Amino acid sequence: MAPAAYRKLAGLIAATFTPFTPQGEVNLSVIGPYIDYLSEQQGVKGIFVNGTTGESLSLTVAERKILTEEWCQKAKGRMDHVIVHVGCMSVKDSQDLARHAAQTGADGIAVIAPFFFKPRTAEALREFMKEVASAAPNLPFYYYQIPALTGVNVHVRDVIEGIEKLIPSFRGVKFSGCDLMDFGQCVSYCQADWSVLYGVDEQLLAALAMGAHGAVGSTYNYIGCHVNKLLSAFEKGDLVQARAIQFKMQELLSYAMKLGFDVGVNKQLMAELSGLCLGPPRLPLMPCPHDHAQLIVQKYHSLFSKR
Numbered sequence: 001m002a003p004a005a006y007r008k009l010a011g012l013i014a015a016t017f018t019p020f021t022p023q024g025e026v027n028l029s030v031i032g033p034y035i036d037y038l039s040e041q042q043g044v045k046g047i048f049v050n051g052t053t054g055e056s057l058s059l060t061v062a063e064r065k066i067l068t069e070e071w072c073q074k075a076k077g078r079m080d081h082v083i084v085h086v087g088c089m090s091v092k093d094s095q096d097l098a099r100h101a102a103q104t105g106a107d108g109i110a111v112i113a114p115f116f117f118k119p120r121t122a123e124a125l126r127e128f129m130k131e132v133a134s135a136a137p138n139l140p141f142y143y144y145q146i147p148a149l150t151g152v153n154v155h156v157r158d159v160i161e162g163i164e165k166l167i168p169s170f171r172g173v174k175f176s177g178c179d180l181m182d183f184g185q186c187v188s189y190c191q192a193d194w195s196v197l198y199g200v201d202e203q204l205l206a207a208l209a210m211g212a213h214g215a216v217g218s219t220y221n222y223i224g225c226h227v228n229k230l231l232s233a234f235e236k237g238d239l240v241q242a243r244a245i246q247f248k249m250q251e252l253l254s255y256a257m258k259l260g261f262d263v264g265v266n267k268q269l270m271a272e273l274s275g276l277c278l279g280p281p282r283l284p285l286m287p288c289p290h291d292h293a294q295l296i297v298q299k300y301h302s303l304f305s306k307r
């Protein structure tokens with residue numbers, strides 16, 4: 001049964017960073033200003049919290065809960081969607097987080113595949129997700145495929161086969177892989193109220209051509225305003241303009257990747273561009289040296305003139 005307030009996910013969704021104090025504790029006070037920044041400076045109206053970018057697998061369950069509460073509360077009336085990632089290695093922890101997200105008023109939940117004991121088949125993965133979804137049966141549920149990090153490479157098209165019968169709250173996929181054939185097959189299979197969202201920011205345009213309904217990614221935290229222009233150019237059929245923006249994103253990211261680009265560097269980049277105090281990443285990620293982030297900031301400004 002679809003919840004009364006269900007709105008199909010679309011457009012740009014920023015995968016948020018988790019703010020820490022300089023000592024490495026969760027810093028809730030940054031979340032209000034963070035939402036202001038996304039909404040006012042980037043024109044971003046959706047957030048995906050406690051995901052990869054949010055270092056969720058390095059957080060405790062208790063930390064994930066207080067973060068969910070703060071993001072949901074501060075997003076009220078400001079964001080169209082708050083999706084909470086609740087994936088854990090333990091199905092019990094995931095259920096606990098799913099239940100909590102429902103009580104907190106999240107608009108949806110997502111899970112990655114567990115990756116210590118990996119599901120070896122689509123069926124095992126579906127069963128895991130069914131258990132999690134059943135703890136929050138009225139909350140839209142999304143599968144989050146990110147094979148580069150989980151090592152779970154089951155085709156998403158196989159995962160979603162008949163999934164609506166097993167998980168009535170299933171509403172789509174966040175696809176952070178590069179296999180555009182699998183992606184296209186998901187779009188082609190998906191039901192009218194599902195969303196298939198793409199998560200490899202540097203090749204979003206290809207996924208839009210394949211029918212993506214929207215995008216979830218880390219870079220929309222700081223290039224959301226430009227990528228919104230990419231989306232409208234694509235909608236108008238102006239591929240030349242859409243490509244020009246995509247190529248700039250690619251230039252920024254390939255430059256960053258050559259220097260070394262992980263969530264710690266990405267977090268520092270966001271901090272420098274937004275002025276928000278996001279603090280260091282948590283171990284095993286290492287803090288990003290200031291001059292490293294500065295080089296990427298300079299590249300950003302040379303590619304995207306300030307608005």
Ligand SMILES: CC(=O)N[C@H](C=O)[C@@H](O)[C@H](O)[C@H](O)CO
Pocket residue numbers: 015052053146148149176199200201202216217218219253
């Ligand atoms: C591995 C990873 O973090 N993927 C993110 C989303 O899933 C992306 O948003 C990337 O950060 C982005 O595409 C830059 O490579």
Ligand SMILES: CC(=O)C(=O)O
Pocket residue numbers: 015016048050051052053054199216217218
């Ligand atoms: C990028 C993304 O979606 C995540 O951080 O989970």
